[in-house]
Structures are given as structure tokens and as C-alpha cells.
Amino acid sequence: METQTSAINYLPIVFQMLVALGFVVLTMVLTHIIGPKRKSKEKLSPFESGIEVVGNARQPFSIKYFLVAILFVLFDIEVIFMYPWAVNFREMSLEGFDGLIEMLVFMGTLLLGFIYIIKKKALDWE
């Protein structure tokens, strides 16, 4: 197997980048040139599936959304870690229960965190 790589091996990546950039530039330029230009008030307002625009999109909203979202990510990641563990579980369990115990320690730590969240009422909306 070839172990040494040189700059020439990366040429396909350069082509890929050029094609990607070229496509963006080309379509932007083309639509500006051949597209019709009608500037009425309705045309310039953001498209919201036919519903009329209500107010500004950039307004502060409750911190609770962020809290719930970040907690969701946390426990989502926990599940992601379980996939490679489950795939390799058969190999790990050949030498005793180490693999199982390690996962229990990991999940136990997160469970402690979960109890903390519930107790602190972080998920209570009111």
C-alpha cells in the first residue's frame, strides 16, 4: 500500500472545491441577469407559505427554550455513545463484565444529572 502522499493526490479535492464554488457563483450571476425584476411591496416581503408577515423575526424569546434544547442535546449524545458500545458489546463481554460496568458508570453519571435537572425543576415550564 502506498503510504507516502504528495500534494498531487489532493488535486481531486481542489477540483471539487472549484466546482462547488463555480456552481454557486454561476447560478447567482445567472439568476441576477436573466431573472425578472419586479420590486413591489409584496415581492420584497419574506415568503411564509402564504401567511401574512407578523412583526419582526428578531425578538427575544424565553430562555426556557434554550434550556430544554441544550438538555435534549445532552441526553441525545448519551444515546449516540451507546451505538458504538452496542456494536462492540460482544467483543468486550468476552473478558468478563468490564464493558457492561463501564457503560453503567457512564449512564449512572448521566442519571444523576437527570435527577438533578428534575429536582431543580429545569423542565417545568411554568
Add this chain to the structure above:
Amino acid sequence: MSVLITISLLAILVLYLGLFKAKKALLPVSILGLLGALSLSFYEWGSYAQPIYNGMMLFDNFAAAFSGITILSTLLIFLLSKDYFERISSNIAEYYTVILFSLAGIIVMVSYHNLTMLFIGIEIMSVSLYILAGIKKRDFASNEAALKYFLMGAFSTGFLLFGIALLYGASGSFDLLEIRNYILSAPQEVSPLFYGGILLLIVGLCFKVGAAPFHFWAPDVYEGSPSLITAYMSTVVKTAGFAAFLRLFLFCFSPLSEFWSPVLVTLAALSLLIGNITAVYQQHFKRMLAYSSISHVGYMLFAVISLNGSSDTSIFVYAAAYSIASIMAFAALILLQRQVGTDSFDSFNGLARKNPFLALTLTVAMLSLAGIPLTAGFIGKFMMFTSALSTYHTYLVLFAVLNAAIGIFYYFRVIVAMYFKEADRHELIVSPYYRLVLGLSAAATILLGVYPELISRLI
């Protein structure tokens, strides 16, 4: 490795104590747990010599000694935290927990044997610190400190990670031993990627320890954060940063010292110059301590520049002396801020007449920071200068001696204000906890100044 496990479990325990409204137990439990961790690090001293957890960590004497000093400094800071966090908000347990989590990250930083563990350790420590810098929710300066620290810290972590990636690209491994073998097997044919990696790692680590010209975040963050957290950042975190720095350079990069040593010499000289010159112009004690901490980074870089068998010992002694003296200075600062409301140099006027004990211990701290003989700070500076001279960095040492003279000027301003300027003032109330920390630290500073052998043979 039981030190790391003890501290992590202690953090969770403290969190749950807070959850079940056992507020009285928080401080005693944290202190007992840290004492336990401290004795475990003594116990592990000289026991493990093999990398553990698939080569991820190595708990050697170096790691044991540096965990010891970081845990001890945290212990002193916890003693100062009596009645401190209660004034900020009611979430006291969380504050202790976050400090303990960052200490767990620090233990990883001083005992890594794999670059991924270095990264994880630095992240565990930093993320906790971003939170701690901003715990005064309603205080604008504290918010600014947290945001600035977060942006700068995240940016520097990017440099660090890119450096680690380049090292991996060149050597094919994250393991310190294999990286070392890669350099030793063909010192003349080290890939250019590797040199780039070293430079990026220097940038990332210098951000974390606050060396000039990567120091711009330090004064604002140190000033904006609550004083107790600043004490933690400028002592424990700095010690850990240098331990991580030294471990990597001593173990891996020492054969390539001709390449990186000029870079570090420049950084050290810049840190000394910028730290000392700007500290002279400060009117406030806390900001002066922030700039002086930049100049101390310059002195500590000497040990990395002149790598030899005693570099680890000299960094250890210097970090210990600096941490203990800084904690005393911050204890006085907290008392002053709380009871006088300001920390300008004028607010020290006449302190010696009303609070002789506080003034005496603060004098010991200032003398140690300035590096006057018979204090631990002198031994630290002496070891730094001898190691730099042993590698013929004569001009650097000359420059450093000049800077030490400038340092004496601004440290002595405090002493002069306390003893020789008169002012009408009330006596400051020094609680028993503060008396204990101040007394112990002053005694330790003088003891180390007279018998440095007590800790200089630990590594």
C-alpha cells in the same frame, strides 16, 4: 488515579448536598474531600510509573506533586469562601461543584499521557471557568469577563486543537511516548507539519497561561470576575497550565529545543516587559495583581526554555511560592473590597496600625511576590535564574533581574501605604477562617524560603 475519581465523586456529592438543602454541610464536606484527595496524591507518590487506561494517563511523581499543590491551593481558596458565595446568590452548592469539576480537569491536565487527554482536561477546566467568571449575574463587569474569557478561550482552544492535529498528521499518534520516538528515530527528517504543530500548541498553551502577547484577555477577566474566582484562576489554573506545558515539552519536544526555544525566549521577555511596565501604572490592587501575574508567567517560562533535569522542580517551587503568596494577597483584597468598598492603593493607608496581623501577612506576600530573600518567592526566582544561566541565556537573565527590580517598586507601594501613610480608618474584621489561611500561608512562605529542600525533592 484515585485522586481524579475522588474529586469527581466529591463534586457530584456536593451538588446533591445542595439539592437536599444541606447548606451547612457544603464547605466541611468539600474541605474533607479535598483533604482526602490530597492524602491520596501523597499516597500515590512514587507508586505508579506505568501509563494506565490504555496509555491515556500517567500518574507519576510529576503528576502527584502538581496535583498536590493544586489541591492544596484550592483548599486554601475554599477556606476563604466561607460566607463569600452566599452574598452572590443562593446557588452555593453549584459554585463549589463547578470549582471541583474544574479541579478534576486540572488533575487530567497534569497527568495526561495522550494529547487527547490534554485537550479534554483543558476543556473541562476552561468550561467550568467560563461559568465561574460570570456567576455575578447582575454585575456588568462579571458578564463581560465571562463573555470575553469564553470567546478568547474558545479561540485559543482552536489553535491548540489544530496544533494537536498537525502533530498527529506528522507522527501518526496522540501518545506522548510515540511522538517522542518519532522525533528520536529521525531528528533530521521531522516533517514540517510537526514544526507547525509545535508553534500552534505554543500559541494555544500561552493563551491559557496568559503569556504576552496572548494576554489581552487577562486583565479584564481577572478584574471582572469575583475576587475569589480570580484567586483561583491566577493560582491553580496557572500552575496547571504550566504543568501541562512542561510535561509536553520536557517529555516530547526536548530534542527539537533549537527550533522552539527562540520563540519562547521572545514570549518570556515580552511577558516580563509588558506585565511589569503596565503593573507600575495601575492604581488598583486587583488590576496590579492581574498584570503582575503576567510577569510571573514570564519568569515561569524560563524553566521551559532551559529544559533540564531540574526544570520540573523549579516550576513546582515557583508555582507553589507564587500560589501561596497570591492567595494571601487575594484574601486581603476580598476583605478590603467587602469592608471598604474599594481596592485602590490609597485604601491600604494606615492598615498596619489597625490590623497589624493582616498587614504583616500581606507584607510577607508582597515580599515573596517581589522575590526578596528568606521568602519562598526568592527561592523560586533563584531556581529559575540558575536554570536559565545553565543554558547560557545570560541576556535573558539580565533582563529578568531588571524587571524584578521594577516589580519591587509596585509591590512595595502596598507595604509603604500600609506602614508609612496615615489615614483615619476602621479596623477590618478578619474572620477566623481568614486568619487561619493568612497565618498558614505566611508561615509556609517563610518556611519554604528558609528550607526549600522541604518540597524541592518531591519530583
